[in-house]
Amino acid sequence: MKRSFHLAGFQIAGAVTHSHPGWRHPKTTGDFLGLDYYANIARTLERGKFDFMFFADVLAIPRRYGDDIADTLRRGTQGAVGLDPMMVAAALAGxxxxxxLAVTKSVTYFSPYDIARSFASLDHLSGGRVGWNVVTSLNQAEGQNFGRDEMLDHDLRYDRADEFLEVAYKLWNSWQEDAIVRDRASGFFADPAKVHEIHHVGPHFKVRGPLNVSHSPQSRPVIIQAGSSGRGKDYAARWAEAIFEIDPSPDSRRAYYVDVKARASNFGRDPSKIKIFPAVMPFVGRTEAEAREKQAFHNELADPISGLITLSAHTDHDFSRYPLDAPVGDIKAPGSQGLFAVARALSVKNDLTLRDVGKLYAQGIILPQFVGTPTQVADQLEAAWSAEECDGFMISAAWSPGAFEEFVDLVVPELQRRGLFRKEYEGKQLRDHLGLGKASLEPIARQRTPEASKVA
Structure with missing residues (x-):
């Protein structure tokens, strides 16, 4: 099967995405608290024939750095303000x-019934264009907003997340596709024989069912994940149909691609049905010098403390305790282990201090920055895709909406000219865009083959 090139647009329903200087950038326009801001970006991405718009989310104002929210608010760091992305996505469906439209929702603080119902509803309202980025919440501030002072152990969070999706699949499968009859003459609305209670009882959840939302256009949302630890990659290999990745190293991206695809095979899945999207931040100019000027201006705005506030939130570790001008130590982080491993490796390789790492993190959460003319940026994208580092890219804007507009107007036509990317959508549903085929509602077996254990 011929590989397809995919594009998604990264967004947070707030003032800051990966680019912490984004809200300060003079080219950022629009009100991030208003629908028009997101609708403008969504229409731009749709004009560029992107597969989907991806909304990340956090459930607390970050406070891990120094155990205080004051600096987060004062500096306008990622997470200082965040609208509920499910509501934004529902509005964008119209x-x-x-x-x-892909939305992040945590399996740590919500119930399977609530989430299954929300995504089935949004799949109906959008005509089958919904994806769910499944996350296990990773910091103490989020837990405290839901009455939990202690975080679940890293692997236990994933065990619970496995059962969460098993229950969600059962709920989405509780209505057969033709259960609704709507025979006005006879008054027969829905066939009870085609709606089923699930009677799930497990270590973490007890759910009777059925769902009170009928079978949706895609049967269920496209499942998206971002696992980077060993256990996280197993989870992604078992469930995900699209994977969001952050890694600035081509060699590491290639290794991740091979690893996750192998794990998927060992779960009995077709690796081609998992699309891996590393995030990149493009800077496009009419000349390379102009593009590099844009990059330098953006990066100079980055505040190291803002970056360390977000790194602390992502890792659930307080980096305010360490000297800014010393190297980053080998620290056991309970939160996002993959992101910290990348930050630590960069510090060791390039002899970076904690201040340096903070500045890099503020510039774009250590995303690789692809810089140059439309041809040069397309060259970089094509080279990474051809080397099987990925199946496509999560494009993250340094400022909004202009950086998305430049990419769509300048780089996408070059990708299309090379025959790498679609000129028109070939279907109406997200599964069509990703080339996934009909969704299965049978949960993937927990038991892995012996080969999978070797991969882990």
Missing amino acids: ATEKLG
Whole structure:
């Protein structure tokens, strides 16, 4: 099967995405608290034939750095303000026609019934364009907003997340596709024989069912994940149909690609049905010098403390305790282990201090920055894709909406000219854009083959 090139647009329903200087950038326009801001970005991505718009999310104002929210608010760091992305996506379903809409929702603080119902509803309202980025919440501030002072152990969070999706699949499968009859003459609305209670009883959840939302256009949302630890990659290999990745190293991206695809095979899955999207931040100019000037201006705005506030939130570790001008130590982080491993490796390789790492993190959460003319940026994207580092890219804007507009107007036509990317959508549903085929509602077996254990 010929590989396809995929594109998604990264967004947070707030003032800051990966680019912490984004809200300060003079080219950032629009009100991030208003629908028009997101609708403008969504229509731009749809004009560029992107697969989907991806909304990350956090459930607390970050406070891990120094155990205080004052600096987060004062500096306007990632997470200082965040609208509920599910509501934004629901509104965007009416503002777009074919663009996929992917939303992050945590399995740590919500119930399977609540989430299954929300995504089935949004799949109906969007005509089958919904994806769910499944996350296990990773910091103490989020837990305290839901009455939990202690975080679950890292692997236990994933064990619970496995059962969460098993229950969600059962709920989405509790209505057969033809259960609704709506025979006005006879008054027969839905066939009870085609709606089923699930009677799930497990270590973490007890759910009777059925769902009170009928079978949705895609049967269920496209499952998206971002696992980077060994256990996280197993989870992604078992469930995910699209994977969001952050890694600035081509060699590491290639190794991740091979690893996750191998793990998927060992779960009995077709590796081609998992699309891996590393995030990149493009800077595009009419000349390379102009593009590098844009990059330098953006990066100079980055505040190291803002970056360390976000690194502390992501890792659930307080980096305010360490001297800014010393190297980053080998620290056991209970939160996002993969992101910290990348930051630590950069510190060791390039002899970076904690201040340096903070500045890099503020510039874009250590995303690789692809810089140059439209041809040069397309060259970098094509080279990474051809080397099987990925199946496509999560494009993250340094400022909004202009950086998305430049990419769509300048780089996408070059990708299309090379025959790498679609000129028109070939279907109406997100599964069509990703080339996934019909969704299965049978949970993937927990038991892995012996080969999978070797991969882990």
